[in-house]
Amino acid sequence: EFVLTQSPGTLSLSPGERATLSCRASPGVSSSYIAWYQQKPGQAPRLLISGASTRATGIPDRFTGSGAGTDFTLTISRLEPEDFALYYCQHAATFGGGTKVEIK
Amino acid sequence: QVQVVQSGAEVKKPGASVKVSCTASGYRFTGYHVHWVRQAPGQGLEWMGRNNPQNGGTDYAQKFQGRVTMTADTSNNTAYMELSRLRSDDTAVYYCARGDKYYWMDVWGQGTTVTVSS
Numbered sequence: 001e002f003v004l005t006q007s008p009g010t011l012s013l014s015p016g017e018r019a020t021l022s023c024r025a026s027p028g029v030s031s032s033y034i035a036w037y038q039q040k041p042g043q044a045p046r047l048l049i050s051g052a053s054t055r056a057t058g059i060p061d062r063f064t065g066s067g068a069g070t071d072f073t074l075t076i077s078r079l080e081p082e083d084f085a086l087y088y089c090q091h092a093a094t095f096g097g098g099t100k101v102e103i104k
Numbered sequence: 105q106v107q108v109v110q111s112g113a114e115v116k117k118p119g120a121s122v123k124v125s126c127t128a129s130g131y132r133f134t135g136y137h138v139h140w141v142r143q144a145p146g147q148g149l150e151w152m153g154r155n156n157p158q159n160g161g162t163d164y165a166q167k168f169q170g171r172v173t174m175t176a177d178t179s180n181n182t183a184y185m186e187l188s189r190l191r192s193d194d195t196a197v198y199y200c201a202r203g204d205k206y207y208w209m210d211v212w213g214q215g216t217t218v219t220v221s222s
Contacts, residue, residue: 035208044212044213044215045199045209045212047208047209047210050206050210056210090151092207093151095148095149095151096148097148
């Protein structure tokens with residue numbers, strides 16, 4: 001059974017801090033199928049990263065995707081107030097459970 | 105402007121069917137898949153399936169096999185998702201999204217709330 005696990009469930013940080021979100025795939029997968037989304041309350045998800053590391057159109061460069069095989073990471077270098085939201089990773093037809101980035 | 109616009113909210117009784125539409129504009133409709141994703145209240149995202157408007161091909165999540173039908177009408181750039189035999193746990197926001205062969209979804213609809221209640 002394929003499983004996509006995101007951690008932590010919640011990340012409490014202050015504006016300006018660095019956020020590191022993890023997405024683990026079991027078994028390992030092709031990076032081509034890995035994407036990251038941001039979702040704010042009452043809104044549709046927004047594509048941030050595709051192919052594990054390519055920023056989508058209009059996404060600021062403080063968002064960086066990396067990883068291969070089983071371990072993938074979304075890093076937000078310096079949190080802006082608008083970055084506090086839910087983040088989902090995706091591999092093909094499977095979404096992770098999400099990580100909430102909240103203001104500390 | 106590239107966008108997809110969905111039909112309005114629905115309230116259905118258990119056992120009924122619902123059909124949600126998704127109208128695309130600003131891009132070549134037949135050049136991309138249309139994916140359907142749902143989100144139950146307070147829950148995460150759940151992929152339901154996708155449709156290829158170019159050839160009508162579909163790919164459904166096993167959970168929805170036999171209950172969901174995804175179609176597309178290229179004459180009006182509109183995709184449809186019909187879910188039958190509704191249950192209360194089908195209450196959710198249903199999203200359509202433009203996607204490519206790797207399942208990335210880069211343009212999302214505003215969501216359609218489907219409420220199943222007796």
